[in-house]
Amino acid sequence: MAQDVMTGRTAAELVASAEDVEGFGTDVPATLAWVSDVAPSLPLPGQGATAELWHALAAVAARDVGAARILEPHVDALAILGQAGASGVDTGELRRALDVDDDSTWGVFAAEGPGARLVAERREHGEWELSGTKPWCSLAAHLTHALVTAWVGPEQRRLFAVGLRGSGAAAHSGPWVSRGLQQVVSAPVDFTQAFAVPVGAPGWYQRRPGFAWGGIGVAAIWCGGARPLADALAAAARAERADQLARAYAGAADAALWGARTALSDAARAVDAGDLDDAGARLLAARVRAVVSDAVERVLDLTDRALGPGPLTTDEDHARRVADLRVYVRQDHAERDLARLGALVAS
Incomplete structure (x- = not known):
């Protein structure tokens, strides 16, 4: 992005902060620890500093593509939760319900695939549960939480926040034979009556x-x-x-x-x-x-x-x-x- 419209300050600081990370971009846990630390300091899109945000993402990719691939979904999840909060969703309650803290790491799983379907159902006590399989869930075995789209009817999908460390979520280890982004495994996750919190109305995402x-x-x-x-x-x-x-x-x-x-x-x-x-x-x-x-x-x-x-x-x-x-x-x-x-x- 053109330097005459961006200060590059956030990007420079972001890249500099990676210098002390052993295995930056290749060691997933170490890179995720860096992600959870730096991501909250990045601007959200659409709030006056979108160019600065995108320049920062580009700068990380120039340092290491894998690291940027690990950073991007977490940043996207924070932006989605920010938009949800602005639209009236109680994101504070969501964080409490799912035990989200400053060390939490997020993915965004919205892909669909043949033979895989994730369904959300509301139980009598009012809580939502996810059951089924979600394909293309990048880094699911390493993350603590995710924003996931699930079907709430034949034609509608809705976004849910869900924890990935409980017994209701089981991440596959493959198939993933990719020579590029080898460390960013994108494989299915099986959900079995996993507690989830809706984020926005059906179709909002x-x-x-x-x-x-x-x-x-x-x-x-x-x-x-x-x-x-x-x-x-x-x-x-x-x-x-x-x-x-x-x-x-x-x-x-x-x-x-x-x-x-x-x-x-x-x-x-x-x-x-x-x-x-x-x-x-x-x-x-x-x-x-x-x-x-x-x-x-x-x-x-x-x-x-x-x-x-x-x-x-x-x-x-x-x-x-x-x-x-x-x-x-x-x-x-x-x-x-x-x-x-x-x-x-x-x-």
Whole structure:
């Protein structure tokens, strides 16, 4: 994101705080301890400092993609709970009911998949319980709590807060054979009459503008994660024996990420202006994610072409960054997401 509209102060402090974390990004418990410590100091989206938040997420990704992947859902959960509180949900009671404290770590599990369905039922005593299986639950075996969508009828889903350390939640260890983000296991969780607290009315989670803002925050991480790759291409272009091709690769990568940062900066201003309705927020997020994902995939391809197999086979940090980014950016669904963007444009 453009430096002329962001101080970078929060980002610099965030990255500096990671220097003393042993195994930052690869040791999940150590990184989660860092996450629970630093996340409350980050601004929430839509409150005047969205650009600063996204710049901070991008800066962490530039340091380590895995660490940013671990940080992002916790930050998103805090934002969701903040929005819920602003809409009238008693988040203080929620925290007391689920024994949430300053060391708690959060995930957001909202994916659906074939053969897996999570159902919420309200018992006679008024409490809610979750039963069934939720797919794609990243880091569930390590987290203390999660915000989870569950079906409350044939057509409606509702968001619930739930503890993950009790007997009612059992996280799978796989299948997870990914070479990228190996430590961020995203596998199913089985819930069996797990006590849960509703967060917002049915449909609220998907309808709120913050749903789109969270998706743009993920794109900011993709962008930040690609920055060291563009830096490597620039370094190659400065080498004594660099040719025109080396300079062309560096120029193409710089232009791609400049466009991505510009899109993120413009989106941050639009979010903070506060005049986006649900449709406008979704259109903005779809556009930004398309621009950023294209830029990151372009940089990944340029890096492979320019640097060859050397760093992929002999440089641990480079090889891990490339593998992590290739998995992470697949949260963009390529032409299917472009089709959704086209439908929004045509509506």
